[in-house]
Amino acid sequence: MPQFRQDFITKEWVIVSAERAKRPDQFQHERACRTDRPAHDANCPFCPGNEDKTPPSVYQQGDGANWRIRVVPNKFAAVNPALSPKRQRDGVFLSAEGFGVAEVIIENPAHNTCLSLMPPEGVKGVLETYKQRYTALSGNEDIDLVTIFRNHGPAAGTSLEHPHSQVIATPIVPPLVRVLMQQALIYHDTYGECPYCVMMNEEIKRGERIVADGKHFLVFCPYASQSPFQMRIMPKRHHSRFDKINDEEMAELAHMLQTALKKLYIGLNDPDYNLVLHSSPTSDGELHYDHWRMMIIPRITTAAGFELGSGIFINTMPPENAASFLRGVAVN
Amino acid sequence: MPQFRQDFITKEWVIVSAERAKRPDQFQHERACRTDRPAHDANCPFCPGNEDKTPPSVYQQGDGANWRIRVVPNKFAAVNPALSPKRQRDGVFLSAEGFGVAEVIIENPAHNTCLSLMPPEGVKGVLETYKQRYTALSGNEDIDLVTIFRNHGPAAGTSLEHPHSQVIATPIVPPLVRVLMQQALIYHDTYGECPYCVMMNEEIKRGERIVADGKHFLVFCPYASQSPFQMRIMPKRHHSRFDKINDEEMAELAHMLQTALKKLYIGLNDPDYNLVLHSSPTSDGELHYDHWRMMIIPRITTAAGFELGSGIFINTMPPENAASFLRGVAVN
Numbered sequence: 001m002p003q004f005r006q007d008f009i010t011k012e013w014v015i016v017s018a019e020r021a022k023r024p025d026q027f028q029h030e031r032a033c034r035t036d037r038p039a040h041d042a043n044c045p046f047c048p049g050n051e052d053k054t055p056p057s058v059y060q061q062g063d064g065a066n067w068r069i070r071v072v073p074n075k076f077a078a079v080n081p082a083l084s085p086k087r088q089r090d091g092v093f094l095s096a097e098g099f100g101v102a103e104v105i106i107e108n109p110a111h112n113t114c115l116s117l118m119p120p121e122g123v124k125g126v127l128e129t130y131k132q133r134y135t136a137l138s139g140n141e142d143i144d145l146v147t148i149f150r151n152h153g154p155a156a157g158t159s160l161e162h163p164h165s166q167v168i169a170t171p172i173v174p175p176l177v178r179v180l181m182q183q184a185l186i187y188h189d190t191y192g193e194c195p196y197c198v199m200m201n202e203e204i205k206r207g208e209r210i211v212a213d214g215k216h217f218l219v220f221c222p223y224a225s226q227s228p229f230q231m232r233i234m235p236k237r238h239h240s241r242f243d244k245i246n247d248e249e250m251a252e253l254a255h256m257l258q259t260a261l262k263k264l265y266i267g268l269n270d271p272d273y274n275l276v277l278h279s280s281p282t283s284d285g286e287l288h289y290d291h292w293r294m295m296i297i298p299r300i301t302t303a304a305g306f307e308l309g310s311g312i313f314i315n316t317m318p319p320e321n322a323a324s325f326l327r328g329v330a331v332n
Numbered sequence: 333m334p335q336f337r338q339d340f341i342t343k344e345w346v347i348v349s350a351e352r353a354k355r356p357d358q359f360q361h362e363r364a365c366r367t368d369r370p371a372h373d374a375n376c377p378f379c380p381g382n383e384d385k386t387p388p389s390v391y392q393q394g395d396g397a398n399w400r401i402r403v404v405p406n407k408f409a410a411v412n413p414a415l416s417p418k419r420q421r422d423g424v425f426l427s428a429e430g431f432g433v434a435e436v437i438i439e440n441p442a443h444n445t446c447l448s449l450m451p452p453e454g455v456k457g458v459l460e461t462y463k464q465r466y467t468a469l470s471g472n473e474d475i476d477l478v479t480i481f482r483n484h485g486p487a488a489g490t491s492l493e494h495p496h497s498q499v500i501a502t503p504i505v506p507p508l509v510r511v512l513m514q515q516a517l518i519y520h521d522t523y524g525e526c527p528y529c530v531m532m533n534e535e536i537k538r539g540e541r542i543v544a545d546g547k548h549f550l551v552f553c554p555y556a557s558q559s560p561f562q563m564r565i566m567p568k569r570h571h572s573r574f575d576k577i578n579d580e581e582m583a584e585l586a587h588m589l590q591t592a593l594k595k596l597y598i599g600l601n602d603p604d605y606n607l608v609l610h611s612s613p614t615s616d617g618e619l620h621y622d623h624w625r626m627m628i629i630p631r632i633t634t635a636a637g638f639e640l641g642s643g644i645f646i647n648t649m650p651p652e653n654a655a656s657f658l659r660g661v662a663v664n
Binding site: 001002003004005006008010011012013015016017077078079080083091092093094095096097098099145147149150151154155156157158166168170172174175176177179198199202223274275276277278295297302303304305306307308309310311312314 | 333334335336337338340342343344345347348349409410411412415423424425426427428429430431477479481482483486487488489490498500502504506507508509511530531534555606607608609610627629634635636637638639640641642643644646
């Protein structure tokens, strides 16, 4: 029987359509094995030896040419730090110059690796870099929101194979972010608890949508997942801002993130996905009602006219089935 | 210079990145010509002679086997009219059985046509069918929202070539729809005018984003378009509900819709697109602050992690350039 489900935070609805469900293995990707690619590509601007094809690093792990991770300004940035953040009215239309900061995090010297394949300390280095850039960009008082994300594969919006993440810092907190926060605020004002903490405890109690449960982090498939195999990674300690993460948590997060991505990589044969880090607007300080988290969104289905028109997504993979499948994928 | 722009109604922001703009012809699709396909496909469930492969028509134009348009229940529906619309609480989770009505509008007997290619009276027949189904489903008191849409091509979410639209009627008005309506309501409460009427008049005054301007309808590329070549078709006479359209308007709408789609078909070589009809929830009656409209959303770019995380879309085709290009495409 198909079922409407409402997301506890966003209040958006999905239709979970078990009748149309495929078996998990029918979602497998046809990509050729990533490790069949060369470890170094002389034409890749992110490969070692081509450092002059990018602007100089703004942050680096490893010394000089022996870098392990490099952060460089995005040469094809959609925003520019030299512009003004000031809003401008023109009749009914509101605009601003495209002020902002866009950076590329080159995650590893190897061209043919990814977060699922690199050594655990490599994943930890990437997350430390996320924190370093989040903290550095938070210091810019014209910046209100720092979005850190990863596009993996063409269906996720990237044509560049070399493993990389991106950072875009904007002077704007958009409605998608603010409306969610307002829903969480209303919940907190009503019940006196963070709704994310409440949801996470409920998921732990039920168990059926959990992919991995650690001391500090929970990985689960959300109750109202909009598309197959979505995963959320949430810290058990309440904080609205990612930069509050401590070293012990960072080590576990690296392990949990790699576990989640490796389960996708092995179970679905390296599907395209987006990874998004949600953290409160940098101008808002620490909040009782918001809770930082990571979303993994495999891009294996297409939103069509109904989804675009109504915001109601049809998900043919019940998240309980997705979680059960992912729990069963051995990653060691 | 890149520019942030805010949508006048939704308040969502986009970044219009002219630096990264391609020429319009670089967005051309590689699809083989649609008319090279056979006019009849014996394996297609929507082709004449295969009427027994679908459930019986719930509405039809033309008699018996000589149908011009057929509406049939969707055999692979995500919702089911035999279920209950009642919401159910289970701890913090809210759900409902998947009650609803899903129908397919088979737009034409010919397998190899589309709204851009069929005779004008064929397009008018499709729109009359939209109105008939909207009206019929509005009569169901458990239905709150009737979404009518069209998925054209694989990137728009369909693998079926035979020209068809879809209807999904749900007992739920989702936040995507309601939040927009609330923004419009606040504007109306503040200024005493429908914000869509205000925006449309502003677009007519400026002219630069207009694709076609008729007696009853305006076709334009929205100021804060989220992706290249988006078009909005709006009635100049204020109504929140599509079923208020009269016969004279219907004839012009058919012409304007076909003109808009033909310009895409010729100018960009038949790109995949979604067409969505937005009309007020059927349970709300006629509203001063809402305004029915159609959206044409070409699916020629991919939303990536930044868009999914922030809701801020990066659009590399300024809508003024898109409108200028589309105005220049001859369709007669």
